[in-house]
Amino acid sequence: MNIKKIKEDFPILKKKINGFELVYLDNSATTQKPIQVIEAVNCYYENNNANVHRGGYELSRESTDLYEEAHKETAEFIKAKKMEEIIFTKNTTESINLLSFSLGEKLKKNDVVLTTKIEHHSNIVPWQQLKRKGIKVEFVEVTKDGKLNEKDLEEKLSFKPKIFAFTGASNVLGTVNDIKKLVKQGKDADALTIIDAAQFVQHKKINVKKLNVDFIAFSSHKMLGPTGIGVLYGKEELLEEMPPFMTGGDMISKVSCEKSYWNSLPWKFEAGTPNIAGGIGFRIALKYLERIGIEEIDKHEQKLLNYATKEMQEIDGIEIFGPEKNKLGIISFNVKGVHPHDVSSVLDRKGIAIRSGNHCAQPLMEELGIKGTARASFYLYNTKEDADKFIEGIKEVKKIFKVD
Amino acid sequence: MNEIYSELILDLYKNPLNYGELKNFNIKAEGGNPSCGDLVIFTIKIENNKVKDIKFKGHGCAISTASSSLLTEKVLGKTIKEIKKISDKELNEMLGGIIQTRIKCMTLGKRVLDKAIEEYKKSGKNKIKVTIRI
Numbered sequence: 001m002n003i004k005k006i007k008e009d010f011p012i013l014k015k016k017i018n019g020f021e022l023v024y025l026d027n028s029a030t031t032q033k034p035i036q037v038i039e040a041v042n043c044y045y046e047n048n049n050a051n052v053h054r055g056g057y058e059l060s061r062e063s064t065d066l067y068e069e070a071h072k073e074t075a076e077f078i079k080a081k082k083m084e085e086i087i088f089t090k091n092t093t094e095s096i097n098l099l100s101f102s103l104g105e106k107l108k109k110n111d112v113v114l115t116t117k118i119e120h121h122s123n124i125v126p127w128q129q130l131k132r133k134g135i136k137v138e139f140v141e142v143t144k145d146g147k148l149n150e151k152d153l154e155e156k157l158s159f160k161p162k163i164f165a166f167t168g169a170s171n172v173l174g175t176v177n178d179i180k181k182l183v184k185q186g187k188d189a190d191a192l193t194i195i196d197a198a199q200f201v202q203h204k205k206i207n208v209k210k211l212n213v214d215f216i217a218f219s220s221h222k223m224l225g226p227t228g229i230g231v232l233y234g235k236e237e238l239l240e241e242m243p244p245f246m247t248g249g250d251m252i253s254k255v256s257c258e259k260s261y262w263n264s265l266p267w268k269f270e271a272g273t274p275n276i277a278g279g280i281g282f283r284i285a286l287k288y289l290e291r292i293g294i295e296e297i298d299k300h301e302q303k304l305l306n307y308a309t310k311e312m313q314e315i316d317g318i319e320i321f322g323p324e325k326n327k328l329g330i331i332s333f334n335v336k337g338v339h340p341h342d343v344s345s346v347l348d349r350k351g352i353a354i355r356s357g358n359h360c361a362q363p364l365m366e367e368l369g370i371k372g373t374a375r376a377s378f379y380l381y382n383t384k385e386d387a388d389k390f391i392e393g394i395k396e397v398k399k400i401f402k403v404d
Numbered sequence: 405m406n407e408i409y410s411e412l413i414l415d416l417y418k419n420p421l422n423y424g425e426l427k428n429f430n431i432k433a434e435g436g437n438p439s440c441g442d443l444v445i446f447t448i449k450i451e452n453n454k455v456k457d458i459k460f461k462g463h464g465c466a467i468s469t470a471s472s473s474l475l476t477e478k479v480l481g482k483t484i485k486e487i488k489k490i491s492d493k494e495l496n497e498m499l500g501g502i503i504q505t506r507i508k509c510m511t512l513g514k515r516v517l518d519k520a521i522e523e524y525k526k527s528g529k530n531k532i533k534v535t536i537r538i
Binding site for chain 2: 338341342349365400
């Protein structure tokens with residue numbers, strides 16, 4: 001893996017922020033885009049733009065083919081059986097809203113949806129909406145170092161939830177869940193299993209067929225692709241049974257004034273003109289990741305994580321949150337006596353972009369007894385020099401705030 | 405001297421003026437921004453339509469803490485009308501200038517205070533407790 005060469009593919013990384021070369025360490029929030037993806041989107045608008053599944057003319061056929069190719073590429077990327085199982089949404093949040101709405105139709109009063117306390121709000125709030133129907137939402141507890149409490153999980157599964165929705169990896173702490181085990185435990189309890197894979201698929205390989213998981217959701221923009229494109233994978237037989245989420249154009253096969261009939265999969269769940277350019281750009285992002293190799297990327301991140309963690313442990317007054325092992329290239333931390341926003345602002349002056357706050361995971365923050373953290377997250381284009389600048393930045397924070 | 409935070413901000417963050425809570429108050433206002441986690445609580449004693457005494461507490465970043473603290477100094481002895489007139493620009497100048505990305509942190513306390521005073525006037529009561537979400 002040639003990082004120098006990879007970095008050259010990302011035009012934004014040449015940008016200067018406050019006079020310094022950008023060091024982008026907020027990859028858990030969104031990733032930067034390689035020139036190949038940017039060009040693919042441009043190329044589509046310059047050469048192939050037409051609405052999909054509409055006109056019987058050449059240009060529409062071109063855009064339809066390109067858009068459908070993107071579904072096929074996604075199916076291959078996660079090893080789904082076929083493209084019928086790949087629904088494009090706006091993002092992970094929309095994918096989970098689709099599930100909550102559509103699966104929620106069949107749930108009854110007092111049925112239980114089980115999720116966990118390390119979730120992003122996107123895998124909590126949509127389920128809470130089902131409370132209006134008298135459905136209960138329960139949460140698996142977390143340990144002090146941010147892992148799922150296994151005893152509590154077993155106990156909560158013994159109450160036979162209808163749905164078990166959990167994250168593949170924590171966006172705050174980087175905790176990587178044992179998805180294989182969790183899916184099996186969910187299945188054994190007869191629950192539908194859903195993985196919020198928004199922080200998972202860009203770092204770890206996934207094979208939905210082998211995993212036998214029912215649904216997974218993730219976002220293009222966190223894996224080098226454009227914003228406004230998300231994925232919902234679902235088993236074909238389940239998707240067939242489910243009612244549509246949004247309705248209107250393109251998702252129908254026949255409409256009369258009295259009744260409508262749904263289109264075939266996956267289009268039944270893609271109402272209206274979709275984000276065609278986004279889908280096409282996403283396909284190129286997936287190809288880019290496959291060319292480099294997810295396992296290679298993961299190895300590279302782990303190297304940076306280990307290096308930066310070790311360096312940080314040398315500095316007094318730094319608290320790092322999360323597990324020691326099995327974590328993504330994410331460092332969630334606090335500098336004693338300094339608010340996370342101030343840490344982020346000092347680093348920003350040197351062109352280093354990190355996130356601060358509660359990271360859309362307020363229940364987890366409450367559980368950890370903190371208001372927020374500063375968070376650095378690595379991806380394939382980050383270098384050891386980036387990690388060094390980040391460490392230097394933290395030392396600068398301590399100097400400015402005179403904390404020792 | 406660094407270029408990000410004025411010495412005043414750093415001083416007020418470490419040793420905020422008027423930090424604490426008044427036992428005898430007319431207004432108690434708790435406000436914050438759930439998405440950033442900052443929280444500020446003002447307790448205010450009003451006499452003859454003027455701020456007789458004011459304290460603040462809570463938790464926040466350097467800028468929001470310093471700003472709320474300085475605000476308590478600034479509004480002491482002022483009428484409700486006068487407090488309303490304090491502009492963001494004025495606040496920024498008083499603090500020695502803050503970076504553009506953090507304007508929201510600076511104005512958090514002021515927004516809570518403005519809203520609290522408004523509620524107090526509207527209520528017509530002698531004592532109110534309000535929670536304000538910014």
